[in-house]
Amino acid sequence: MSIIILAIESSCDDTSAAVSKDAKILANVIAGQKVHELWGGVVPELASRAHQQNIVPVVDLAIQQAGISRDEISAVAFTRGPGLIGSLLVGVSFAKAFALAKNLPLIEVNHMQAHIVSHFIDSNPSFPFLCLTVSGGHTQIVLVKNFLEMEVIGETLDDAAGEAFDKSAKLLGLPYPGGPLIDKYSKQGNATKFLFPEPQIKDFDFSFSGVKTSILYFLQKETKKNPDFIKENLYDLCASIQKTIVDILLKKLAKAAKKLEIKEIALAGGVSANSELRTRFEELGKKNSWATYIPKFEYCTDNAAMIAIAAHYKFLNKEFSNQQAEPLARYHL
Ligand code: KG4
Ligand code: ZN
Secondary structure, eight states, X not given: OOOEEEEEEOSSSOEEEEEEETTEEEEEEEEOXXXXXXXXXXXXXXXXXXXXXXXXXXXXXXXXXXXXXXXXOOEEEEEEESSOHHHHHHHHHHHHHHHHHHTOOEEEEEHHHHHHHGGGGTOOOOSSEEEEEEOSSOEEEEEEOSSSOEEEEEEBSSSOHHHXXXXXXXXXXXXXXXXXXXXXXXTTSOTTSSOOOOOOOSTTOBOOHHHHHHHHHHHHHHHHHOTTHHHHHHHHHHHHHHHHHHHHHHHHHHHHHHHHTOOEEEEESGGXXXXXXXXXXXXXXXXXXXXXXXXXXXXXXXXXHHHHHHHHHHHHTTOOBOXXXXXXXSOOO
C-alpha cells in the first residue's frame, strides 16, 4: 500500500502544506505573509494570526492539487520546531485536530532536519554527507549519517547567515527580507570594491555579528562625509557584503570537508537560494572533486514538501508522535 503524507509547515512566516505519495511530492502549497514587510522583520504575533487565516485554505488546496481524497492519507506530519512558538502552535494544533478527526497517526518533524532531507526530493546523496544548512535562524555544518541521524559539527555563535543578509540589507535601507534583494543588486555590483573583515572563529563555527557591526560603522562614517553614499554605491555595497558572507560560509565548509574527508557535500536552507553561494559552491565542488547537491529553488526556502519527505522516512521507521505533542521553539537536531 502507498504511504501518503499530509505535511504542515508553519515555523516562521510561510504557511505551507504538502502531500507526498511514496516520497514523491504531489503538491506543495506555500502562502507567504506580506504583512511583515512594513516592520522590517517578522512580527511573531502577526505571523501567528496570518497562519490561522491561511492554514485551512492552504491545506485544502494542497489536497486538491494532489488529487487525493482525505481518506487515502496515511499520516499527518507537522513541524514541531525550531521556530516561533505562536506560529508553530497553529500548525501543531491543526495537524493534531486533523489526525484526531480522521483517526490518523501523527509524525513530528524537526525543521532543520527537514531542510537537509529536502535533498531526497529530487536527488540522492549517499551517506554520510556534509550539509551546510543556512537559513534565517540557523547556520550549521551537519554530518548526515542517515535519514534520521545527524550531528552538528559547527554552527553560528551569534547571528545566522540569513540574518546577516537581512540585517545588512536593513542598514542599506532595503525592505525585509533583504537577502533576495542583496542577491539581485549584487549582480550589477563590484564585489571587491569594499572589504569587510572576516571573523577568526575556531574549528567549524561561524560568527556574523562582527561583520554586521563593521558594515554599520563603515556606513556611518561614509554617510557622514556623503549623505548619498548608500544610494550612489548600493550595487557595489550589496556585492561586497554578499561576497564577505559567502566567503565565510564556503571557507568553513571546505575546511570541514577536508578534515572529515567527505566528498559528498550539500547546501540547504533559505540562503542556499543565493545565486553567488550556489555558483561558488559548485565551483568549489569542481575544484575539490566533490559530488555537490543543492535543492531546487522552491525547496530551499521554507516549504512543507521537505516536512513530508522527512516524515516519510520516520513513517518507515515507525517513529510516531501523539496528541500530547507540543511545539518547541528550540529543538536540537
Ligand atoms: O529557510 P528559510 O526560508 O527560513 C528560515 O527557516 O529561516 O530562510 C529564510 C532566509 C532569510 O534570511 C532570507 O533573507 C534568506 O533566507 N534568503 C536569501 C535568499 N533567499 C532567501 N538570502 C540571500 N540570497 C537569497 N537569494
Ligand atoms: Zn527554514
